[in-house]
Amino acid sequence: MRTDELDYPLPLDAVATTPASPREHARLMVVSRSDASVQPIHARIADLPDFLRPHDLLIFNASRVLPARFKGRNLRTGGAVEGLYLRAPSSDTWEVMLKARRLRENALIELDDSAGAPSGVRFVLLHQAAGDEPGSWLVRVEGPPDALERVGLTPLPPYILAARRRAHLDIADADDRRWYQTAFAADAGSVAAPTAGLHFTHELLARLSARAVEHAHVLLHVGTGTFRPVETETIEAHPMHAEWCSMPEALAERIRARTGRVISVGTTSARTVESYFALDPALPWPEHLSTRLLITPGYTWRALDGLLTNFHLPRSTLMAMVAAMLPGGVEHLKALYAEAIARGYRFYSYGDAMLIL
Structure with a gap:
């Protein structure tokens, strides 16, 4: 077909x-x-x-x-980072998809809380992950066990977010x-x-x-x-x-x-x-x-x-x-x-x- x-x-x-x-x-x-x-x-x-x-x-x-979407910044470059949590292979590692420029191994990313302020949760990029999702990374998380709940946003599909931007809608997470x-x-x-x-x-x-x-x-x-x-x-x-x-x-x-x-x-x-x-x-x-x-x-x-x-x-x-x-x-x-x-x-x-x- x-x-x-x-x-x-x-x-x-x-x-x-x-x-x-x-x-x-x-x-x-x-x-x-x-x-x-x-x-x-x-x-x-x-x-x-x-x-x-x-x-x-x-x-x-x-x-x-899951509240799988997150935002933060690269502490080395100051650049904005957006991403999506995929899974937790272990208690202190996540597999994530990242949207950012110039990502390198060992980069330190600080995540924002739901209000956009620094959350105290960080992760270190270990290496790119193998799997179905292109552009995914394995990262080591530095934060409490409920880190995802603290920093995560609702993972709305991109088409809803784009439609809201067109309509100038600002809706609370x-x-x-x-x-x-x-x-x-x-x-x-x-x-x-x-x-x-x-x-x-x-x-x-x-x-x-x-x-x-x-x-x-x-x-x-x-x-x-x-x-x-x-x-x-x-x-x-x-x-x-x-x-x-x-x-x-x-x-x-x-x-x-x-x-x-x-x-x-x-x-x-x-x-x-x-x-x-x-x-x-x-x-x-x-x-x-x-x-x-x-x-x-x-x-x-x-x-x-x-x-x-x-x-x-x-x-x-x-x-x-x-x-x-x-x-x-x-x-x-x-x-x-x-x-x-x-x-x-x-x-x-x-x-x-x-x-x-």
Whole structure:
């Protein structure tokens, strides 16, 4: 499949800079999975119970977003440094992605606190790290065990930050820490939110439960690769990023014995479930795994009957996955996106949603 097939024009003002308030007021486009000729229904997230049936099973990603973005300065040159925490290989080392000029081994970086003042937390650049993330460094941290909580900012995607700059919006990080986290987030490890889950409040979950709609949790820690553009000529040639995920074997048994539909809330939940169902059933069930699953049109879904997801960036693997769930593939998806744009839907992480059933 050619990557340019996943291109579409999006007006700059269609990028959501803040979430709907309340969350359930986000718009919802409901699309048939079986018949491309059926016109979509336009509703709200609050209407979701009306489109589900008793014993349908919603699967959420319970990963918690880390305050992974940070700012500071190079104490040798005085130059500004921005970066993103990726992981902690040991108690006193981090792997980070850095945006700065003239970085060298043994450089000493002092980090700012959330107010922009020196935090007292520093790190020393040890060496560039090997792995999926280009430009990443291994650093030795000089600070307390909760250093990331002290210096970290919400790791909003670049397109939200750019849209805010265009709109001259200055929004406190405390607001984003609240907004950019699902109501059911548990295990910390993501550097981006599983955004479809952001639409759900405890009240909505209670209303769904009252209608006998079931739910379950998987875990996939979202990495920086989720924002990586596809730069290859074909989507299949894209070097797919690896992500850590986990799904209980008991959930797989529930899915196999289902009496209702199995609906993934978000592409990360979908990737987790389908990765586990692709394993050899004769082998022991792994507690966790690293997945590089790429889902494109023509994919045979092993476990899922539906998908709730936001509107995604052009030329992305996420668009390819959503197109794989639609009866009309990529052209169907682009027609739906064009209709959403014409109707004023809001796009990307803080935007509106599509339900494919």
